[in-house]
Amino acid sequence: MRVIGLISGTSVDGIDAALVELDGQGYDLTVSLVEGLAYPYPDELRRQILALCAGEAIALDQLAALDDAVAQTFAAAAQALLAQAGPADLIASHGQTVFHRPVGRPARPDQGPAQLAYTLQLGRGVAIAQQTNLPTVSNFRQADIEAGGEGAPLAPIVDLCLLSHPTERRCVQNLGGIGNVAYLPPWNRQGSAPKVLGWDTGPANSLIDIAVHSLSAGALTYDVDGAWAAQGVPCLPLISRWLEHPYFTQPPPKSTGRELFGWDFFNRCRQDAQEEGLAPQDLVATLTEFTAASVAHEYRTFLPALPDRLLVCGGGSQNPVLMACLQAQLPEIVVQTTDAVGVSANYKEAIAFAVLGYWYRQGFPGNLPTVTGASRSVVLGQGHNIALPR
Numbered sequence: 001m002r003v004i005g006l007i008s009g010t011s012v013d014g015i016d017a018a019l020v021e022l023d024g025q026g027y028d029l030t031v032s033l034v035e036g037l038a039y040p041y042p043d044e045l046r047r048q049i050l051a052l053c054a055g056e057a058i059a060l061d062q063l064a065a066l067d068d069a070v071a072q073t074f075a076a077a078a079q080a081l082l083a084q085a086g087p088a089d090l091i092a093s094h095g096q097t098v099f100h101r102p103v104g105r106p107a108r109p110d111q112g113p114a115q116l117a118y119t120l121q122l123g124r125g126v127a128i129a130q131q132t133n134l135p136t137v138s139n140f141r142q143a144d145i146e147a148g149g150e151g152a153p154l155a156p157i158v159d160l161c162l163l164s165h166p167t168e169r170r171c172v173q174n175l176g177g178i179g180n181v182a183y184l185p186p187w188n189r190q191g192s193a194p195k196v197l198g199w200d201t202g203p204a205n206s207l208i209d210i211a212v213h214s215l216s217a218g219a220l221t222y223d224v225d226g227a228w229a230a231q232g233v234p235c236l237p238l239i240s241r242w243l244e245h246p247y248f249t250q251p252p253p254k255s256t257g258r259e260l261f262g263w264d265f266f267n268r269c270r271q272d273a274q275e276e277g278l279a280p281q282d283l284v285a286t287l288t289e290f291t292a293a294s295v296a297h298e299y300r301t302f303l304p305a306l307p308d309r310l311l312v313c314g315g316g317s318q319n320p321v322l323m324a325c326l327q328a329q330l331p332e333i334v335v336q337t338t339d340a341v342g343v344s345a346n347y348k349e350a351i352a353f354a355v356l357g358y359w360y361r362q363g364f365p366g367n368l369p370t371v372t373g374a375s376r377s378v379v380l381g382q383g384h385n386i387a388l389p390r
C-alpha cells in the first residue's frame with residue numbers, strides 16, 4: 001500500500017510530506033520511502049499559526065478559518081507529492097500542533113486523578129479527504145490521551161521497527177522545534193518487542209529559531225547551517241542556570257511544547273544574556289550548546305544506560321554546530337544522523353505517521369504505554385472516508 005504521511009511540527013517551518021510504500025502486518029513491516037517533499041507555508045499563514053502558538057487571542061470563526069486553511073495547505077502538499085511521485089491509497093496526516101498541555105500529575109495520590117493531557121492539531125482530516133479525494137487518517141494523539149497518556153511522543157514505536165538493531169543499544173533523537181528521544185534496546189525481531197522508552201527531552205530548534213528571528217529583525221527564520229552559533233562563544237554558567245528548569249528534573253513519561261520552550265523562555269534567556277554582556281552570536285551559540293546539553297542531561301539522568309549509537313533526525317540534524325555540540329556532550333557515544341543507517345533524517349517523522357496511518361487500517365495499536373504513560377495500547381487515529389476491514 002502507498003501511504004502519504006504529512007506533518008508540520010513545532011518549528012512551523014512547513015509541511016513534510018513522504019510517500020511511503022508499506023507492506024506487512026504490525027511490527028513485521030517493510031517500509032520504503034518513495035519520495036519526500038518539503039512544502040512551505042505561505043508567509044501569512046505561518047505568521048498566524050505562530051501567533052496562535054504564542055498565545056495571541058483569536059475569535060472562534062477565525063480559528064475555524066485557520067483550521068481549514070491549514071487543511072487546504074496540507075492537501076496541497078499531498079497533491080504536489082502525488083503529481084511528482086504517482087498515486088497513493090491513503091493519507092495519514094498529523095496536522096499542525098498549535099497547543100499541547102501535558103498530563104497534570106497530582107503531587108500525592110490522595111489529590112485526585114491526573115488531569116488529562118490536552119493537545120490541538122489544526123488541519124482537520126475530513127477537509128484533506130474532501131480536497132484530495134483520498135481516505136485520510138488524522139487526530140493521532142487523541143486515543144492515547146483518552147487512555148491517560150501524554151499523546152506524545154508517538155514516533156518511538158516506529159523507530160523500533162525502522163531503527164532498532166540486533167546487538168546495539170540505540171537512541172533515536174528527533175531535533176525538531178522540540179526534541180524527543182526513543183531508547184531502543186537490542187532486538188533481533190524473533191521474540192517479543194523490548195521495552196522502549198521515550199519522552200520529550202526539551203527544546204531543540206525552538207529557542208534557536210526565535211533567537212535568530214528576533215536578533216536578525218525578522219530577516220532570518222533559523223540559523224542556517226549553524227552560521228551564527230559558529231561565530232559565537234557559549235556562556236557555560238547560563239547553560240547551567242537554564243538547566244535548573246523543573247522540566248529537567250521531572251522523570252518521564254513527559255512531553256512538552258512551545259508553551260514551555262517558546263517566547264517566554266527565550267525572553268528570560270535574552271535578559272540573562274544582556275546581563276552577561278553577550279553579543280547576539282554568543283546568545284545563539286549558548287542556546288545551541290544548551291540544546292545539546294539538555295539532551296545529554298536527560299540521557300544521563302533518565303536512561304537505564306547510555307546507548308552505543310545515537311541516531312539524530314529532524315531539522316536540527318542539518319545544523320553542524322548543534323551536531324558537534326551533541327557529540328562533544330556525549331563523547332562515549334557514536335553520534336550520526338539516521339541517514340547513516342538508511343532512514344531519511346528529514347522525512348523520518350512523516351514516514352512515522354504514514355506507518356501509524358497504515359496501522360490504523362489494520363487495527364494495530366500505535367502507542368507505547370511505556371513511552372506515553374497511557375494505561376493501555378490503543379489504535380491511534382480517526383478515519384475519514386475509510387471503510388475498515390471487519
Ligand SMILES: Nc1ncnc2c1ncn2[C@@H]1O[C@H](COP(=O)(O)OP(=O)(O)OP(=O)(O)O)[C@@H](O)[C@H]1O
Pocket residue numbers: 008009010011012013016174175176177178179205208209221222223224225226313314315316318319320349
Ligand atoms: N541547514 C540547517 N541548518 C540549521 N538548522 C536547520 C537546517 N535545516 C533545518 N534546520 C532547523 O530545523 C528546523 C525544522 O526542523 P523540523 O522540520 O524537524 O521541525 P518540526 O518537525 O517542525 O518540529 P517537531 O519535530 O518538534 O514537531 C528549522 O526550524 C531549523 O531550525
Ligand SMILES: CC(=O)N[C@H]1[C@@H]2OC[C@@H](O2)[C@@H](O)[C@@H]1O[C@H](C)C(=O)O
Pocket residue numbers: 009010097099100119151152153154155156174176177178179180200255256257349
Ligand atoms: C504535541 C506535539 O506535536 N508534539 C511533537 C513535538 O515535536 C517533537 C516532540 O514535540 C514530540 O513529542 C511530538 O512529535 C513527534 C513527531 C512525535 O509525536 O513523536
